[in-house]
Amino acid sequence: MTAPAARAVPSLPSGSGVTPTPTGPIPVPPPGAPRVDVEALSTTLLGRWADVRRAARARAARPELHRLDDLTVAQHRERVLEQMHLLAREGVSRIMLPESLGGPNDNGGNVAGFEELVVADPSLQIKAGVQWGLYTSAILQLGTAEHHARWIEDAMTLATPGAFAMTETGHGSDVQSLATTATYDPETQEWVVHTPFRAAWKDYLGNAALHARAATVFARLITNGVDHGVHCFYVPVRDEHGAMMPGVRSEDDGPKGGLNGIDNGRLAFDHVRIPRTNLLNRYGDVAPDGTYTSPIDSPGRRFFTMLGTLVQGRVSLDGAANRASQLALHIAITYASQRRQFTGASPTEETVLLDYQSHLARLLPRLAETYAGAFAHEQLLIAFDDVFSGRGDSPEAREDLETLAAALKPTSTRLALDTVQECREACGGQGFLAENRLVGLHQDLDVYATFEGDNTVLLQLVGKRLLSDYTDELRSIDRAGVGRFIAQRAEALSRRHTPWNRLVQTASDAGSMRRSSESLRLPEFQEAMLTERARLKVEEVALALRSAAGKEPAEAAAIVNKHQVELLDAARAHADLVRWEAFTAGIAGIDDEGTRLVLTDLRDLLGLTLIERDLAWFLLDGMISAQRGRTVSKDIRRLLWRLRPHALDLVDAFGLEPGHVRAPIALGAERERQDEAAAYVRARRASADAPLSEKAQKAALAEAERASARQGRGRRRP
Amino acid sequence: MTAPAARAVPSLPSGSGVTPTPTGPIPVPPPGAPRVDVEALSTTLLGRWADVRRAARARAARPELHRLDDLTVAQHRERVLEQMHLLAREGVSRIMLPESLGGPNDNGGNVAGFEELVVADPSLQIKAGVQWGLYTSAILQLGTAEHHARWIEDAMTLATPGAFAMTETGHGSDVQSLATTATYDPETQEWVVHTPFRAAWKDYLGNAALHARAATVFARLITNGVDHGVHCFYVPVRDEHGAMMPGVRSEDDGPKGGLNGIDNGRLAFDHVRIPRTNLLNRYGDVAPDGTYTSPIDSPGRRFFTMLGTLVQGRVSLDGAANRASQLALHIAITYASQRRQFTGASPTEETVLLDYQSHLARLLPRLAETYAGAFAHEQLLIAFDDVFSGRGDSPEAREDLETLAAALKPTSTRLALDTVQECREACGGQGFLAENRLVGLHQDLDVYATFEGDNTVLLQLVGKRLLSDYTDELRSIDRAGVGRFIAQRAEALSRRHTPWNRLVQTASDAGSMRRSSESLRLPEFQEAMLTERARLKVEEVALALRSAAGKEPAEAAAIVNKHQVELLDAARAHADLVRWEAFTAGIAGIDDEGTRLVLTDLRDLLGLTLIERDLAWFLLDGMISAQRGRTVSKDIRRLLWRLRPHALDLVDAFGLEPGHVRAPIALGAERERQDEAAAYVRARRASADAPLSEKAQKAALAEAERASARQGRGRRRP
Structure with missing residues (x-):
């Protein structure tokens, strides 16, 4: 399954039959020496999810999914969003859905397929990862049946683009120290989600600058005066026209070193109220009266269990x-x-x-x-x-x-x-x-x-x-x-x-x-x-x-x-x-x-x-x-x-x-140039009007002088 | 000479007087320990060309010379061209001119000054290097008085933006093997500059895609049937309206990994004729009848001498x-x-x-x-x-x-x-x-x-x-x-x-x-x-x-x-x-x-x-x-x-x-966020309504239970 141009060289026989010398003819394994069965090795590397990978590779070869080189940040983001809709229409990530939602629960296959997208455009791979691998997964893994019923389908179809709002400007690696709070108000049976200071803004979130309609927000769950540590909440952030929801603010992270097809940005919450049931409650829940319960008693183990679902x-x-x-x-x-x-x-x-x-x-x-x-x-x-x-x-x-x-x-x-x-x-x-x-x-x-x-x-x-x-x-x-x-x-x-x-x-x-x-x-x-x-x-x-x-x-x-x-x-x-x-x-x-x-x-x-x-x-x-x-x-x-x-x-x-390759130098351009130059040099060497090098000319002149000196001596001698 | 924000931390006294512990207070040298005299060290680092560097640093701090982040390739090129004209108007590189052209011949100062531009925009540093360090230098170093009189002033003022046409697609590191030819025609007393095949196109040349009007072209000098090796020729490539000269072709190298403020491109020559005197003839010349002469007899040493001027x-x-x-x-x-x-x-x-x-x-x-x-x-x-x-x-x-x-x-x-x-x-x-x-x-x-x-x-x-x-x-x-x-x-x-x-x-x-x-x-x-x-x-x-x-x-x-x-x-x-x-x-x-x-x-x-x-x-x-x-x-x-x-x-x-720094994280943004968060945490800890952690709550509950159990035992005991 290889581009002919990419295999341009090794079909020439070396003819030597011995271990190649460094500067000799293009080395191929001598007859009788081991050879790689490329086809079989390729199949081995495809691994357990070979079929998914083959389909994903065919997809990754489609020009409409490819990264272009000279786009502005805005243009690149727009292009990747369109690509995302294409993937959604083709239902690419549905294989991740559990049986309860009509899927095959093929988590390995889902990941295998998305990995292959990196050769199309890493921005697309990561934006898909944000939408389905992080945002949708958080709802699936940390939420329960009711949440699945309410939000998963719109997440799959991209009707609701989502942000995964975990990292804050002040805390990335140390998730346990996140500072965003979600305080339960039993009066209204609502959560009050709040960003207490600038370093607690959610940051670097894909989809946050422009496209996200909702976010899975990680915040400290506080009820009845007790801080139960970081939990995940479903928070709408933009309405259907793209306007920010009341109390929610967004900033753009601006141009980045790469992945500019993704609209990374920040989110902050000013006492934003969401219903009690927007807590993704698989590992911790709050009753209408504010009583906290969890199937995992230790707060530390509970936290790491929640995080672990995001591996x-x-x-x-x-x-x-x-x-x-x-x-x-x-x-x-x-x-x-x-x-x-x-x-x-x-x-x-x-x-x-x-x-x-x-x-x-x-x-x-x-x-x-x-x-x-x-x-x-x-x-x-x-x-x-x-x-x-x-x-x-x-x-x-x-x-x-x-x-x-x-x-x-x-x-x-x-x-x-x-x-x-x-x-x-x-x-x-x-x-x-x-x-x-x-x-x-x-x-x-x-x-x-x-x-x-x-x-x-x-x-x-x-x-x-x-x-x-x-x-x-x-x-x-x-x-x-x-x-x-x-x-x-x-x-x-x-x-x-x-x-x-x-x-x-x-x-x-x-x-x-x-x-x-x-x-x-x-x-x-x-x-x-x-x-x-x-x-x-x-x-x-x-x-x-x-x-x-x-x-x-x-x-x-x-x-x-x-x-x-x-x-x-x-x-x-x-x-x-x-x-x-x-x-x-x-x-x-x-x-x-x-x-x-x-x-x-x-x-x-x-x-x-x-x-x-x-x-x-x-x-x-x-x-x-x-x-x-x-x-x-x-x-x-x-x-x-x-x-x-x-x-x-x-x-x-x-x-x-x-x-997948798309690099001209690996698809024949270099080969062609080398062949043309070699042909020119050969023709030139064979022709009569090729110039002599100065060195050769000097040698010839010196030889002529010596010859004429010999002749001179010869003439004088008689 | 330091941004106050950049030195935000170390003015706090550690008070410890001992070698700092890894996680202790922000370490400053204890009293009596050696301290760096920042001002004096800074002066030492400025070196022999301190004055030139100071002036260049002041220039590099000017916003109009700075790299912007989200420009298209075309916009970035346009911006850097304008910056080049600004440098030309200010006569920045005139200190490189020899006494014969009214300059101080301060080669070290010239290079020192341009190095400093890298913190403004590396594209500007390199485009200036192409124009004055390579193109102009080639005329200066490889040409003679007549060439200097004809071309240097326009090079300095940027009236003639120039390309330095040495590298070919097929030969970069191996300059000796360049394939472009310049064949002398004694009939017309002209050089015929020619690109024999695709790999011999001049490539990666700054200014070649758009701005260059002339190029110093390295080509094999051929006269009277002898190839005297690579020499340098002055070749006009565009007219004053920017149209290509007859026989000259150009291609754009397109977007690159960086330095996109420079219009790198390719040039090819189809039997382009230039006057005999356009050979930069310091190290090798041809008489009207085509006789070649050189002050350096060995072709190898001559070649390396010419190359050496480009160090x-x-x-x-x-x-x-x-x-x-x-x-x-x-x-x-x-x-x-x-x-x-x-x-x-x-x-x-x-x-x-x-x-x-x-x-x-x-x-x-x-x-x-x-x-x-x-x-x-x-x-x-x-x-x-x-x-x-x-x-x-x-x-x-x-x-x-x-x-x-x-x-x-x-x-x-x-x-x-x-x-x-x-x-x-x-x-x-x-x-x-x-x-x-x-x-x-x-x-x-x-x-x-x-x-x-x-x-x-x-x-x-x-x-x-x-x-x-x-x-x-x-x-x-x-x-x-x-x-x-x-x-x-x-x-x-x-x-x-x-x-x-x-x-x-x-x-x-x-x-x-x-x-x-x-x-x-x-x-x-x-x-x-x-x-x-x-x-x-x-x-x-x-x-x-x-x-x-x-x-x-x-x-x-x-x-x-x-x-x-x-x-x-x-x-x-x-x-x-x-x-x-x-x-x-x-x-x-x-x-x-x-x-x-x-x-x-x-x-x-x-x-x-x-x-x-x-x-x-x-x-x-x-x-x-x-x-x-x-x-x-x-x-x-x-x-x-x-x-x-x-x-x-x-x-x-x-x-x-x-x-020069311009990075918000090194100019106070992080400091501010940290200070605000720390103040919040302090205030919160001092307030009565701060939530208890679940762990603290559990410990308190357990303690209360133990106390109530003791009370129960106490009551039973009487």
């Missing part, structure tokens, strides 16, 4: 960010396999960019991470679907899902930004032209790093979860077990000052560099390194934080803060392990042997890259010996060359059609 | 990129010192972002690099001025200047992009709003990484220069010296497998962690580490490439390519050393002791950060022992806290006025 946003950003990385790599790798610059091996033919070692080193490790991200995302999506379908719903499953989402969303959004930027630079001036997509992708994806949970805050959540698991483990060991546990950890700790390979590899290693590099590529080695690192980093922080126990809050907070960087580092190490394991599990599910072998090389590139990035830590902790440490980067470079002939196949398997 | 662009990008980093850090650090999120130490007051360890770790190392970049840039600017004023002009000085520019431009433009992005993310949602400047800065600065010499290609140039210096050094040693040299290198090589500290630090070290960390901060240690690293990395590549000598070109190219990543790495190590040394030299020139002490901490942060990034290499090469290696990151974290109280002073010294 969908993070799941879908993880998928979309991964798709964006795929698109960027497709463009940059296709271009790099056609674009030539500087002569190296041949005096007449220039070298294609992808044959430069540094170019491979820029792009292929990110390709490996993107594959890992794709397999990890599929696991996340399945976990999400299991919980939200109710098939695998339990407090533990929800907590695991939230931790996985909190680990993967920062990882994939960071990777996407870095990958898009690297790809843009790898395409030089072409990469800076809007038509080649990369700059627009970076602009739009930029905010993925800080919205729906700031990446640093999410990693901190992961770190805290890992710490608490570690502490639980210690706590759950009985008296007899403690001795065994301590002995185990002592062994692990002692290993940290003894090179790992000395313990386990004396038999196989025998000091040979080649062997030692082979064993770097054993999955058992990579897994042991990444697992132990993730564990030890948590353990180190846990040990360092023991001194905080029993201290005054201020002092304890200071101690925790002094290890914040390490805690974030431990969380990243955990995310690395998750991705590596997902990639490895993904490979195990592939039937075609050639594909499996190539992907194993790519997985090894991931494993060794992750180890190389943290090599100083592995060396200092004694887990990797200096001898072996020296081979890591060499082995990575070898893998780059082994993977070089498969680079185009690996991006082809992402299944990006011309209607 | 000014790289110098000015280095300065502008550094200024952009300063602006981003000013915004992010000011905001981080006011913005609060999550309670830590105090149950009522939230922690400011800059008091989080991870936030310091994100921003302060970049602040250290930006300071180093500022001092290094000043050295570069002085070197540039010495050469271009003629005071210090020699082939060696030019070569050194080019190498320094090639090392610093990639370093500072990379740093700017990374810093702006980190700052944007560190400001969360606010950072994504266009009004807060960071996203616009990233968009505009993006292309600095690949234009005026692609960063990778420039670093490769540096690497090659380092290699050739190394080889020369070997070659220049006489027979007796070779033995001594080999003995020296053998010592160095043996040290690579013996921890450095074992050799030199046995006396002082004595295993104490504290001592060992102190010595990490000795400038001698940092200098030795960075110098040896830069040297050894070149040596390693040189040794690896020995096998390429005498091989067939294809094989030799393959060997070189296999070490390309290492060569680039060696070039980066060199650039790190240059920056560290410039920072250290800059500190030595500061009189105020407090300032010197704080900057020394900042320089240590730079040194240790550079070492930490490459710690695995230092460990593997035996230059740093495992014991010392373990202290590097701890020492960095200690430095972060030591520098925390000075962070605002350090960004204040950049001398950015409100008219």
Whole structure:
């Protein structure tokens, strides 16, 4: 399923039959060498929701859904609103509806489908996410049957565009500290929604500047003089003519770094009254007399349960960010396999960019991470679907899902930004032209790093979860077990000052560099390194934080803060392990042997890259010996060359059609230019009137002079 | 010279008199501790061209020169053109003119002034750079008196907007391979300028899409059947009504990732005839009969001499990129010192972002690099001025200047992009709003990484220069010296497998962690580490490439390519050393002791950060022992806290006025919101009708129940 232009090069036979040399002919796998079955790998990557994705990809290829480059903010917003109506008319998001509302409750499929929209226009993906993933989901997940009956249909059809009014200017990451209040008035049986000060304005809300008619507003529920913490309320904000409702104010966030197809804005409430039943009351309700009740007794657990229903946003950003990385790599790798610059091996033919070692080193490790991200995302999506379908719903499953989402969303959004930027630079001036997509992708994806949970805050959540698991483990060991546990950890700790390979590899290693590099590529080695690192980093922080126990809050907070960087580092190490394991599990599910072998090389590139990035830590902790440490980067470079002939196949398997790619440099423009120039140079060289270079002329003149001198001598001699 | 709002916090006395605790009161240097003399440091940073910079800063603060956020490409181009006319009317760039044209020949001042424009609008900085730094400079540097008389005045006044037509779609970095031809026709005594194929179109040229009336076109000079390589020709491209000249075609590059105030475009020539005297003939000329002459005999050296006159662009990008980093850090650090999120130490007051360890770790190392970049840039600017004023002009000085520019431009433009992005993310949602400047800065600065010499290609140039210096050094040693040299290198090589500290630090070290960390901060240690690293990395590549000598070109190219990543790495190590040394030299020139002490901490942060990034290499090469290696990151974290109280002073010294900053979050908006919210919370807490939290209510209920139970027992007991 690939654009012919995008596969312009590798059908040429190399004819060499050997490992390609860096500057030789365009490398293709030699006969008998493993080859990627692009079609089959593409199907694997489509995953469980392949049909939904195929339909969504067909949709994402339609020109009327595409981002245009030179629109004003107003024009872009108008265009995306029209696109939203188109999606609504086609009922795209109805598969998210539960059986009670006539839907199939296909939450995984719904998210999978919307992720694919990112290649059409990220503004559309996010505006759809606001409407159906956040606003509608809040009503579905936090409301009850009556709310569903009253508001869901209009939300689906976009009769009521909605805003998801959680974040305030003063509080984004710390939702628990939101300051908007909803105070119950038993006299009128109404809520009074109020914004007490400027920092409590709801902010950055998609749909708030222009289009929203209603908002799901998160506010502190206050009744009978008690503040029950943040709950969600349904508040109409504009009438059918678009005029603000009494007491509601709106401001425009104005132009942004990207996603300018979305009308982000602010909302404030000046004692706005709404009926008692506009409280979305699944997890907390108020009787007409103002008595508060909740199925969850602990206010803390109740709050986190409510928040947890919103994990969908993070799941879908993880998928979309991964798709964006795929698109960027497709463009940059296709271009790099056609674009030539500087002569190296041949005096007449220039070298294609992808044959430069540094170019491979820029792009292929990110390709490996993107594959890992794709397999990890599929696991996340399945976990999400299991919980939200109710098939695998339990407090533990929800907590695991939230931790996985909190680990993967920062990882994939960071990777996407870095990958898009690297790809843009790898395409030089072409990469800076809007038509080649990369700059627009970076602009739009930029905010993925800080919205729906700031990446640093999410990693901190992961770190805290890992710490608490570690502490639980210690706590759950009985008296007899403690001795065994301590002995185990002592062994692990002692290993940290003894090179790992000395313990386990004396038999196989025998000091040979080649062997030692082979064993770097054993999955058992990579897994042991990444697992132990993730564990030890948590353990180190846990040990360092023991001194905080029993201290005054201020002092304890200071101690925790002094290890914040390490805690974030431990969380990243955990995310690395998750991705590596997902990639490895993904490979195990592939039937075609050639594909499996190539992907194993790519997985090894991931494993060794992750180890190389943290090599100083592995060396200092004694887990990797200096001898072996020296081979890591060499082995990575070898893998780059082994993977070089498969680079185009690996991006082809992402299944990006011309209607998704749209970048001229990856759709034949560069190829055409190169072919025309090469033909010109060939013709010129064959013609008689081609100018001589000055150097050649000088050499010829010198030769002529020498000849004439010889002749002169010859004449004088007789 | 600082906006009052930007210095909102640190005037509060801490009262503690001790090193600030992470979550304690806003840290200011305790009495008696070193303090930065902001005014004096600001003056130091202004450097040799302080007066020009002050005038340029006043200009850059004028609203009519500022970038607006929601313009179409056409509107932005129109606005920047008007701004250019304003600069021309004010004669801003006349200081670049040589004495022969009535100017002071102040090349350093000219570049210094234009760098400052980046905070007004990078499009203006670059469009001015195209007109006066490239187009006019080409006429000045490559032309002779007659050309100056004919074209310079109209270039200065913008009567002739010009394009600098060097890059072609098919060749950017590899200028030597440009394909446009200028063939001499002795019959008419004209040049025939021609674009032979699509990839030879001139591309990405500022002014080409709309405004240029003339272009300095780089083309292969062909006369009498000989191709003398790339020379520069003056070609009119539009008439006074803006219509294309016969045979000249233009295309628009369209919207770009940034710099949309510039009309970048393409030019092609279909046998366009220009007079013989339109060849800019300083380095090569053709007589009426077509005879070619040049003051430089070697075609290679002639080409590089011509190119070398264009180093000014790289110098000015280095300065502008550094200024952009300063602006981003000013915004992010000011905001981080006011913005609060999550309670830590105090149950009522939230922690400011800059008091989080991870936030310091994100921003302060970049602040250290930006300071180093500022001092290094000043050295570069002085070197540039010495050469271009003629005071210090020699082939060696030019070569050194080019190498320094090639090392610093990639370093500072990379740093700017990374810093702006980190700052944007560190400001969360606010950072994504266009009004807060960071996203616009990233968009505009993006292309600095690949234009005026692609960063990778420039670093490769540096690497090659380092290699050739190394080889020369070997070659220049006489027979007796070779033995001594080999003995020296053998010592160095043996040290690579013996921890450095074992050799030199046995006396002082004595295993104490504290001592060992102190010595990490000795400038001698940092200098030795960075110098040896830069040297050894070149040596390693040189040794690896020995096998390429005498091989067939294809094989030799393959060997070189296999070490390309290492060569680039060696070039980066060199650039790190240059920056560290410039920072250290800059500190030595500061009189105020407090300032010197704080900057020394900042320089240590730079040194240790550079070492930490490459710690695995230092460990593997035996230059740093495992014991010392373990202290590097701890020492960095200690430095972060030591520098925390000075962070605002350090960004204040950049001398950015409100008219440069313009980001509301760094000009009081956040401060106001925080103050209002804090006042509200205080008033609320003091009032009687504040709601109780559910937790407090539950505790009170439980207490009441216990009391009533006690009463019940009491009653039963009598």
